[in-house]
């Protein structure tokens with residue numbers, strides 16, 4: 001018996017490299033989160049409120065894009081290799097996309113962090129959504145474009161691996177994990193077109209001064225063309241682990257392989273034609289298009305609701321095999337001492353709560369109630385901030401030993417860490433949701449305004465602030481424990497079986513499901529048609545209003561926005 | 576493909592939930608009459624707001640018996656009107672807001688109410704609300720718009736009709 | 749140098765050699781009975797998910813009709 005690293009040493013190295021980038025981003029991003037939680041609640045301030053937005057941009061980009069996506073890159077490579085049971089086609093290609101994504105991410109990080117240093121004329125305080133005409137330094141957009149192209153190459157690498165496997169196995173069903181990777185990547189190719197067009201055709205030329213103006217509604221709409229599906233790009237690694245790893249961690253087996261496939265196909269079809277639900281309160285888009293986006297969004301609940309059943313049933317299967325009885329008593333028979341299991345289970349429970357606030361966000365006219373209030377970050381700290389982030393951390397306790405051949409440094413610390421995250425997030429997220437209903441906005445450095453006060457219906461605003469500050473502190477401690485545990489694991493001695501990495505077969509296997517589920521061409525075709533239906537008319541209207549390049553000049557967030565100064569700063573930074 | 580009976584039951588319940596959500600929102604739109612911000616407001620040249628018939632002098636305009644138009648420009652980092660002087664409208668009237676931006680994307684939120692919109696340069700957000708009795712509301716920008724975003728705020732005063740008329744004849748409005 | 753003390757899990761024959769202490773992912777070691785596809789009805793899941801369904805319906809109605817439609821200055825045109 002040997003684990004992953006013993007069979008695929010080179011692949012394990014690339015995956016580890018991806019996880020290192022991911023975890024470094026996690027550490028910095030989490031520290032920024034702590035700074036924000038204490039600053040905007042007025043508990044502890046050591047930065048200027050102006051710098052708050054540099055911190056906020058860093059927090060959003062490093063956690064939502066770098067931490068999650070580099071983890072995905074590592075996890076998907078692991079999933080493809082281990083489910084196809086063969087090495088990557090050419091490890092140099094694998095290193096190449098790692099190099100490109102890492103360089104891109106580094107450029108983005110430099111552009112953002114330079115905002116702290118007044119001596120460098122560079123900033124990207126445009127937040128994670130980089131809405132034009134706020135204009136970041138070109139390095140930010142260039143890095144972003146490189147990063148996205150890198151993820152495309154990663155997808156190509158996995159498709160290539162699949163094609164080689166298919167050559168040797170013409171009649172077999174696509175292994176489930178590979179199926180999940182491929183459908184997710186097809187969704188990603190389709191949706192990143194929006195952000196790629198936005199950055200390459202509009203924002204990069206504009207930030208260099210080659211084009212004078214932008215059409216802000218167009219770039220904003222193209223951002224959300226990508227900005228909602230990216231949510232599923234974060235979530236699909238978590239789903240992959242919930243479907244294929246969590247049942248095993250619970251001592252059970254996946255309830256249904258075919259339904260898992262159905263769910264991933266539904267995500268491919270419906271993830272992209274929904275982005276306009278982030279623009280319910282935008283002018284320039286007719287109500288009918290908003291209603292279509294809502295209908296698609298509501299049906300996108302279906303795969304998640306199905307997942308809830310299938311995954312919980314798989315976990316229940318584990319509990320029953322471990323002797324669990326009764327309607328609810330079986331919950332006690334689950335392996336709660338295992339941090340990988342407990343972390344994922346708590347992440348799933350929080351996702352159920354986040355699902356509810358997401359249903360509110362999806363509703364068209366009820367959006368007036370919560371749009372751009374603290375409710376929204378309250379929501380996505382449950383989804384990407386817990387369902388995804390906590391699943392990734394918990395999954396690492398099981399995955400990393402397979403990549404290093406070394407056991408986890410401490411199980412109890414791992415367990416404490418995941419519970420701490422859960423408690424911290426209950427406090428912080430609950431308070432943020434409630435604060436949103438009071439009307440407190442998101443994305444602001446100051447807790448109060450000069451000309452009016454917020455009034456909470458139940459409790460006080462002060463109590464909400466305290467919960468946010470305490471919750472944020474616990475979350476940061478949790479990340480410190482996680483990184484500490486992973487780091488110390490690196491100093492363990494390599495052993496033969498550092499972790500139990502066996503994955504049992506599903507209760508209901510793929511063979512009983514219709515072959516059409518594996519027809520990736522068909523599903524991609526339908527997905528493209530749905531996107532064309534949802535977006536052609538709104539985009540045509542937006543372009544009709546102000547043209548492709550619009551009539552709004554940039555408002556740079558750094559000082560001297562001209563080509564010469566840019567080149568000068570770049571040479572300075574590189575030197 | 577066989578699906579367990581319980582999961583079929585849940586599939587039905589989930590579909591019911593989805594249809595129920597869409598039905599509720601449709602009721603809100605048709606029954607309760609909630610309308611979305613849409614493309615009715617039209618466009619404006621954000622670099623030449625001073626040539627616009629109304630945005631050149633933003634503020635409150637009477638548009639009919641008990642009906643008022645309020646033109647608001649959002650710009651880094653104030654509402655005009657709203658920040659240096661409050662938006663004043665009479666109680667128990669129908670008020671249509673026309674909000675646009677002179678520079679970057681902003682938000683316009685009447686705190687604690689459902690009056691909430693994006694302000695996008697080049698686009699005009701037009702929406703109508705019924706205003707009740709006299710009250711003072713806060714205004715804030717709820718979309719990050721630059722380094723002093725947190726200072727972008729204002730007030731809206733709903734004043735008794737006679738007080739509003741008095742100030743209007745005195746040259747206010 | 750793990751912090752984990754020895755555990756007294758029952759050692760099963762078919763399980764590979766384990767290092768000392770708790771191994772992440774070792775839940776299958778303490779399986780008492782194998783339950784096949786035809787012997788498993790996820791009744792506990794049904795109970796949990798039905799509870800979730802009820803919470804969703806109640807919360808949705810509250811949020812939409814009390815929090816949202818109950819607030820002032822709703823956009824009507």
Ligand SMILES: [Cu+2]
Nearest residue numbers: 681716720727
């Ligand atoms: Cu603003």
